[in-house]
Amino acid sequence: MQVSLISTTPFLDQKPGTSGLRKKVKVFQQAHYLENFVQSIFDSLEIPAGAVLTLGGDGRYYNAQAIQTIIKMAAANGFSKVLVGRGGILSTPAASHVIRKYQTLGGIILSASHNPGGPDDDFGIKYNTPNGGPAPEKITEAIFSISKAIQQYQLVDLPAINLNQLGLTQLDSFSVEVIDPVRDYADLMESMFDFAAIRALFASSFSIKFDGMHAVTGPYAQEIFTQRLGAPATSLMNCQVSETFGGGHPDPNLTYAEELVKIVYGSNAPDFAAASDGDGDRNMILGKGFFVTPSDSLAIIAANAHLIPAYKSGLAGVARSMPTSGAVDRVAQKMNIDCYETPTGWKFFGNLMDADKVTLCGEESFGTGSNHVREKDGLWAVLCWLNIVAARKQSVEAIVKAHWAEYGRNVYSRHDYEGIPTEQANAVMAHLKAQFDTLPSRVFGRYTVATCDDFSYTDPVDGSVSHGQGIRVLFQCGSRIVFRLSGTGTDGATIRIYLEAYEPDVKQHHLDAQVALAEMIQLALTLSQLVENTGRNAPTVIT
Numbered sequence: 001m002q003v004s005l006i007s008t009t010p011f012l013d014q015k016p017g018t019s020g021l022r023k024k025v026k027v028f029q030q031a032h033y034l035e036n037f038v039q040s041i042f043d044s045l046e047i048p049a050g051a052v053l054t055l056g057g058d059g060r061y062y063n064a065q066a067i068q069t070i071i072k073m074a075a076a077n078g079f080s081k082v083l084v085g086r087g088g089i090l091s092t093p094a095a096s097h098v099i100r101k102y103q104t105l106g107g108i109i110l111s112a113s114h115n116p117g118g119p120d121d122d123f124g125i126k127y128n129t130p131n132g133g134p135a136p137e138k139i140t141e142a143i144f145s146i147s148k149a150i151q152q153y154q155l156v157d158l159p160a161i162n163l164n165q166l167g168l169t170q171l172d173s174f175s176v177e178v179i180d181p182v183r184d185y186a187d188l189m190e191s192m193f194d195f196a197a198i199r200a201l202f203a204s205s206f207s208i209k210f211d212g213m214h215a216v217t218g219p220y221a222q223e224i225f226t227q228r229l230g231a232p233a234t235s236l237m238n239c240q241v242s243e244t245f246g247g248g249h250p251d252p253n254l255t256y257a258e259e260l261v262k263i264v265y266g267s268n269a270p271d272f273a274a275a276s277d278g279d280g281d282r283n284m285i286l287g288k289g290f291f292v293t294p295s296d297s298l299a300i301i302a303a304n305a306h307l308i309p310a311y312k313s314g315l316a317g318v319a320r321s322m323p324t325s326g327a328v329d330r331v332a333q334k335m336n337i338d339c340y341e342t343p344t345g346w347k348f349f350g351n352l353m354d355a356d357k358v359t360l361c362g363e364e365s366f367g368t369g370s371n372h373v374r375e376k377d378g379l380w381a382v383l384c385w386l387n388i389v390a391a392r393k394q395s396v397e398a399i400v401k402a403h404w405a406e407y408g409r410n411v412y413s414r415h416d417y418e419g420i421p422t423e424q425a426n427a428v429m430a431h432l433k434a435q436f437d438t439l440p441s442r443v444f445g446r447y448t449v450a451t452c453d454d455f456s457y458t459d460p461v462d463g464s465v466s467h468g469q470g471i472r473v474l475f476q477c478g479s480r481i482v483f484r485l486s487g488t489g490t491d492g493a494t495i496r497i498y499l500e501a502y503e504p505d506v507k508q509h510h511l512d513a514q515v516a517l518a519e520m521i522q523l524a525l526t527l528s529q530l531v532e533n534t535g536r537n538a539p540t541v542i543t
């Protein structure tokens with residue numbers, strides 16, 4: 001095979017964010033842009049003879065073209081084989097499983113997750129390491145630094161691979177194998193959960209609705225829920241994959257999964273509903289007229305894990321990102337297992353799972369998962385809930401309320417202000433930091449500030465330190481407000497405000513979170529001067 005060396009010049013904006021490099025499609029379509037980043041990934045690796053690369057994406061616009069380019073570059077850079085999902089599709093958790101199962105030299109996942117797709121929308125790319133997890137910061141920093149100095153990339157001029165045909169294509173010493181993107185993952189799920197109990201639940205009068213949001217999980221949901229578990233086809237909505245996600249915003253939350261939310265809060269609502277995002281790693285769980293916050297979902301899965309076959313022998317420990325509520329901490333305390341608090345970003349859980357320190361982890365950003373892969377996993381979370389509902393024979397609402405009655409309720413909400421000009425967002429954060437010395441001991445209504453800081457994390461496994469992970473204002477009563485800038489947006493900056501108050505009194509548990517947190521929400525705006533600095537009077541998204 002003839003390797004061509006193509007001259008290029010660096011782009012200086014290829015710094016991976018919370019989860020890989022995410023930019024507008026038009027940015028990726030600039031000559032050499034994708035190639036520069038892919039070459040920077042390959043240059044950061046040692047590629048031994050016989051190395052195999054996993055490759056797939058969420059099927060969004062530009063997925064198919066990018067895959068053909070990456071195959072040519074993998075061949076030129078010394079990989080002996082690429083495993084690619086049929087149609088160029090692999091959900092993020094399925095890709096993580098393929099990397100682990102076939103022990104490949106990591107994988108490249110093409111996705112901008114929950115961000116919209118289409119010619120004017122978003123595309124993304126990230127490298128996952130051989131443990132199946134997102135590359136840790138030391139690797140993403142190496143990739144970024146190579147990208148700033150890159151002078152050339154390599155490719156082999158191969159014919160386009162037919163991605164729709166399963167099987168092996170041999171091209172000299174290099175091969176491409178198109179694999180079924182669903183089967184390995186569905187087999188894994190079937191090995192972990194009590195499918196017989198869930199099948200029996202579906203055969204009863206229990207009804208579900210799963211919203212694939214026109215994104216990658218559609219075929220996975222069809223195989224698992226309808227084929228293997230016997231749910232009627234009407235249980236699925238928006239499960240036809242589309243490269244623009246049907247023109248929608250494939251983010252499973254109360255704002256963007258509006259169609260499903262209307263069904264859940266309408267008459268004839270299903271007993272259980274769920275949605276997942278663009279690349280299948282996020283989830284939203286709902287009962288009849290009832291929303292489960294992701295933080296509560298993690299805590300409830302942990303408390304009921306013994307009902308799930310894969311976890312019946314117990315949990316090694318649990319982990320949550322710093323802005324995620326402390327609900328799971330209470331469960332861990334009662335179970336007498338460790339609970340770790342990491343920065344936002346799934347990549348921080350990898351070391352803890354590899355070292356067997358944690359079994360379950362989760363984030364407030366609609367991500368929950370376990371050590372079965374090294375990514376968060378939307379359908380896995382849905383199956384956890386279905387398994388728990390089948391075992392407890394209670395409604396989703398009853399399970400959550402019983403949990404609150406036992407542990408108390410960590411009342412929680414996140415307010416997002418999207419598309420803020422970067423200077424204004426930075427001004428908000430700077431204003432908060434400037435008050436670090438003066439806020440402690442100040443009293444605001446029922447809240448007295450205990451401490452405030454910018455969260456830092458020292459990885460207990462490799463000792464690496466991550467600074468600047470979010471501003472925390474901690475109150476004496478245990479409540480807190482966290483302010484962070486998102487690391488996944490592509491339009492200006494997104495300010496996230498995370499609000500949490502602990503409520504032990506069962507008589508208050510029925511309150512809507514926005515009502516229960518009203519005083520704290522006002523305080524967050526006062527402390528940050530957000531309205532004054534940005535001119536925004538209301539959040540874009542409330543979850």
Ligand code: G16
Nearest residue numbers: 018019113345346363365486487488
């Ligand atoms: C990614 C990361 C998550 C993170 C989320 C939100 O999710 O994998 O770990 O919690 O972004 O990050 P931010 O608050 O910085 O926007 P996904 O589903 O977008 O890959």
